[in-house]
Amino acid sequence: MSVLFGPTLSRRNLLASAGAFAAGAVSPFYGGSAAETANTREFTLHAAPGQIRLLPEPHGETAAWRYNATVPGPEIRVRQGDRVRIVVKNHLPEETTVHWHGIRTPNAMDGVPFLTQPPIAPGGNFIYEFDAVDAGTFWYHPHFHSFAQVARGLHGSFIVDEAEPIRVDRDVTWMLEDWRMLESAEISDDFGNRHDMSHGGRIGNVVAINGLLPDAFEVQSGERIRLRLINVANARIFALDFTDLAPMVVALDGQPATPHVPENGLVFLGPAMRADLILDLKGAAGHRVAIVDRFYDGLEYTLTEFAFADTPLRDGTPDWTIELPSNPLAQPNLDRAIRHDIVLNGGMMGNMVMQEMGSAMMGAMDSLMEMSGEDRFWFMNGIAAMEHDLDPLLTLERDRTHVIAMTNETAWNHPMHLHGHAFRVISRNGQATRLREWQDTVLVAPRERVEIAFVADNPGDWMLHCHILEHQAAGMMSVIRVD
Ligand code: C2O
Numbered sequence: 089m090s091v092l093f094g095p096t097l098s099r100r101n102l103l104a105s106a107g108a109f110a111a112g113a114v115s116p117f118y119g120g121s122a123a124e125t126a127n128t129r130e131f132t133l134h135a136a137p138g139q140i141r142l143l144p145e146p147h148g149e150t151a152a153w154r155y156n157a158t159v160p161g162p163e164i165r166v167r168q169g170d171r172v173r174i175v176v177k178n179h180l181p182e183e184t185t186v187h188w189h190g191i192r193t194p195n196a197m198d199g200v201p202f203l204t205q206p207p208i209a210p211g212g213n214f215i216y217e218f219d220a221v222d223a224g225t226f227w228y229h230p231h232f233h234s235f236a237q238v239a240r241g242l243h244g245s246f247i248v249d250e251a252e253p254i255r256v257d258r259d260v261t262w263m264l265e266d267w268r269m270l271e272s273a274e275i276s277d278d279f280g281n282r283h284d285m286s287h288g289g290r291i292g293n294v295v296a297i298n299g300l301l302p303d304a305f306e307v308q309s310g311e312r313i314r315l316r317l318i319n320v321a322n323a324r325i326f327a328l329d330f331t332d333l334a335p336m337v338v339a340l341d342g343q344p345a346t347p348h349v350p351e352n353g354l355v356f357l358g359p360a361m362r363a364d365l366i367l368d369l370k371g372a373a374g375h376r377v378a379i380v381d382r383f384y385d386g387l388e389y390t391l392t393e394f395a396f397a398d399t400p401l402r403d404g405t406p407d408w409t410i411e412l413p414s415n416p417l418a419q420p421n422l423d424r425a426i427r428h429d430i431v432l433n434g435g436m437m438g439n440m441v442m443q444e445m446g447s448a449m450m451g452a453m454d455s456l457m458e459m460s461g462e463d464r465f466w467f468m469n470g471i472a473a474m475e476h477d478l479d480p481l482l483t484l485e486r487d488r489t490h491v492i493a494m495t496n497e498t499a500w501n502h503p504m505h506l507h508g509h510a511f512r513v514i515s516r517n518g519q520a521t522r523l524r525e526w527q528d529t530v531l532v533a534p535r536e537r538v539e540i541a542f543v544a545d546n547p548g549d550w551m552l553h554c555h556i557l558e559h560q561a562a563g564m565m566s567v568i569r570v571d
């Protein structure tokens with residue numbers, strides 16, 4: 089496969105003069121969106137193939153899959169406590185569903201094919217309806233063949249505003265996308281190939297923000313921005329360095345966090361993870377600050393730049409609070425918790441390990457993987473699940489606190505996502521975490537052991553899976569039953 093931008097992912101040369109870009113621009117929903125009662129908000133999502141302009145001229149347009157003719161799909165934005173009703177219409181050549189990532193919906197509205205609903209057939213539709221119980225930064229995406237459907241462009245943001253939001257000058261959402269593009273400007277269609285499935289997943293060669301390749305993002309000195317970052321990539325992990333912009337993290341995965349400076353100055357986002365940052369911007373006219381992604385050693389690249397406008401918005405820093413009001417989450421009671429262990433296994437090893445193992449072992453591993461016929465490369469407690477055959481891995485007593493310890497015995501990172509609940513990350517490698525942050529997706533590093541705690545208060549069969557979508561498709565998923 090030939091790639092456009094080479095292994096360094098540099099794309100600066102492609103960027104003519106994109107200038108400032110409109111982040112989070114809202115596209116109108118078409119097809120009768122208006123019927124709104126007091127606090128029921130209605131939306132229609134049409135999933136359909138179509139063209140997008142991802143790469144600048146002289147490249148051609150790109151055939152993608154879109155919600156309501158845009159990539160990303162339209163922002164869905166409601167207020168905490170609203171009832172939300174979303175009609176999803178499938179105009180794709182294959183089945184689909186929509187999952188509302190991070191939103192605590194009733195089980196039947198969770199959008200998981202074969203588990204909570206039948207897949208939506210081509211030409212069919214499905215009506216999702218639920219209350220927006222938590223405020224925060226969420227997103228939506230298909231849960232059917234998601235490793236291909238998300239990568240073709242099906243993803244959108246879902247913002248639930250607090251009843252009383254904190255005051256900022258601008259509230260901006262950046263969906264961080266990772267496209268694997270060919271020189272022809274087509275999306276590479278090697279979805280779910282065995283190499284991606286058994287290694288780090290589908291990493292692309294074009295990183296975009298909200299479907300664009302922005303050269304710069306214009307800001308004013310003195311301005312306070314709430315920047316909502318959403319990693320919608322299949323597999324790419326970000327470690328964003330905002331350098332002297334000194335962001336404060338105020339929410340993770342949509343859930344309020346004690347405001348804090350990111351550890352080592354880097355904002356880590358595994359696939360599906362979100363972070364809300366507060367940026368109090370200070371800079372002279374014309375000053376530019378690069379936002380650099382440092383996750384992959386030797387492959388650092390500039391995501392975009394903040395460009396300071398000629399005129400400041402104000403002198404000094406606003407003294408408004410940055411602390412978000414908390415969401416109605418049940419607090420885990422650790423003294424009375426029920427404990428569970430999940431071991432993550434499988435995948436190809438790192439190069440070093442492979443060398444130590446010798447070629448005989450490697451051959452054995454290959455044939456082991458060939459044997460099953462299906463690409464089952466990843467295991468949770470020894471089971472490689474497929475989406476059409478799912479038995480519960482764990483059954484959790486309802487309304488009790490549960491602690492799940494996940495041990496990663498693989499050579500790869502796994503962003504583990506639990507549906508229907510938020511959990512607190514309470515320890516890493518036996519060390520208590522400083523913030524006991526609420527998350528719905530936790531990045532578990534190679535060889536790491538992470539404990540999460542939550543009250544199982546949402547009954548039903550819920551997925552717990554790796555959000556590297558190729559890992560999920562190749563076995564790293566399971567069902568957690570709450571009953
Ligand atoms: Cu974002 Cu099971 O998904």
Ligand code: CU
Nearest residue numbers: 502554556559
């Ligand atoms: Cu994984």
